[in-house]
Amino acid sequence: MLLKCEMDVVIGCRNVSAGEEAVKKIREEGIEGGNVKIHQLDMESMASVKKFASKVVEEYPKVHVLINNAGIMLVPYKLITNNDTPPMESHFAVNYAGHFLLTHLLMPSLTAAGKDGPEYARVVNVSSIAHLCSDIDFEDIKSEKCYIPSAAYGQSKLAQILFTTYCEKLFQNAEMPIHMYSVHPGVCDTDLFEGTYIKKAAPWFLRFFFKSPKRGAYSIMFPAVSPKAESLGGSYMSNCRPLKPSANARDETRAKKLFAYTCELLGIEHFLHPVV
Template sequence: MSLAIASAVILTSAAAIYWYVNRHKPLKYILSELRYALDMQGAGAGGLIDDWVNVWRNKVVLPDATRKIAVVTGGARGIGAEVVRGLLKSNMFVIAGVRKPEAMKKLADNMENGENVIAFPLDLQSMKSIKQFAENVLDRFPVIHLLVNNAGIMYGDYQLTEDGFESQLAVNHLGHFYLTHLLLPALKKGGAIGEAARVVNVTSCAHYPGKIYFEDINMKEHYDSTAAYAQAKLAQLMTARYVNKLLEEEGSAVKCYAVHPGIVDTDLFEKTMFKKAFPWAMKLFFKTPAKGAVSILHACFDKELEKRGGLYISNCIEGISNSFSKKLDHQERLFEISCELAGVDKANFGKA
């Protein structure tokens, strides 16, 4: 009982402090932010428990994928670097989309088969940069077999990109949505019956408390960094499901998946209070980037997944996703808004 009382006192004190610091805001926004903060902590705790319970499932057998081409965003550090490492071990040729190509080259020099990776500049906060990156890829590789939409950002102050999009939405979702559209014609050429090309969106269990703010997707009325991150990660999951549905309906040999890599010790946590308060805990309880890459590589290669396009994966099995993400009308509405923002004719999404 004393523990319950102590917990209640701590939570009440924290809420009071939060209210005092943010008392200039309308009460409805303060309550919304508190709810998201608490729900996100719950999602993170659930993710940690899932990682501990299912650690034994985190296994992947890397095939020989010689002569196959993979595109990875954000491959110069963290989980992305370990995904690139795994793809190279599978004898794939890898194109990395990174802000600083020289950083990728330096990293590749210390990887097995590192000569099989090239890097082109990519800034997911710029639609112009994304289009240029896609053109650079397609000029040299008209056939692609794998796209891993891995790069991401988390939290931070409210910022609009040069195209007028909220930055977390732009980097985590909209930029990858546009890139997928541009590269799908090449992916369709790379896929075959029984051996489909794949699009893997790296999402997060952080999607669970989220919803899509359809009426204000850039969160201009009220910005909550936590809610914006949850929205962006939810959008990645919903896009994987809906685009996979479209591809199945048109008979294309391309499958889409969404993957939660686990709670991983990366620099995404640099701006979080958890990192500042408990830096030791991340090393102790979180996955390493190498272990976080396992579920992503599983989505890239596992043969059994050929029959399960649109799946949400966590620890190499189907993960628990929120009900919002499963509603087809929500998926379709997000797709339409994303097409509009990206300047894509929805009827011609993913078509040359």
């Protein structure tokens, strides 16, 4: 859909050959517009995030849209270790912290694109309805005392929404030309369900009762490119309209505490102005 909009698209993915195969299929379907590049990006590795961001900033002084879409769900417990950051639970690292760091590092290109107008640059965080029954367990954020996969997943998706609302206010206060959105694309039949019980026991269920990836993509495209979304910065969206997230997601104290915690975790001193 981004290529249909004649955009230059940079795909960051763990498996570059899989990304190349996806682009090949898109081109074979007759979609000739836009340009696309593929760079290796492993959201478990903060070093990989930094390397990817450095390439993007070098190649693209202006980034108009950033879609933070990488995700894992209901995986066995894993503590991610990086040389320059403390250990993190894998859902927290991949679904949230890696995106937090990437957004921070792309600030110069996002700011430049927003100033170039007429619309602000946009950051879209792909969250989930799973946030509704979730909280941030600041006492055991790494799930070392108790690990429940669904709780860890929900915590990471709630973190994305808190990140969204906090950053939108941060951008406004600093008069930066950037909007941030969080999106529940719907429960979609994607590879996110690979290895889960429902995929193994009843794969037909996903095809009949879940959204197709194409339908889920519409919800992501709306805040990414629609002029109608320009006035909706900071919103949590589903089916191309703003919705009220959970009470925990609207808690400014939680948002501020999580933001400060994440900056300290990732060694970020000034989120809006990365040190190159």
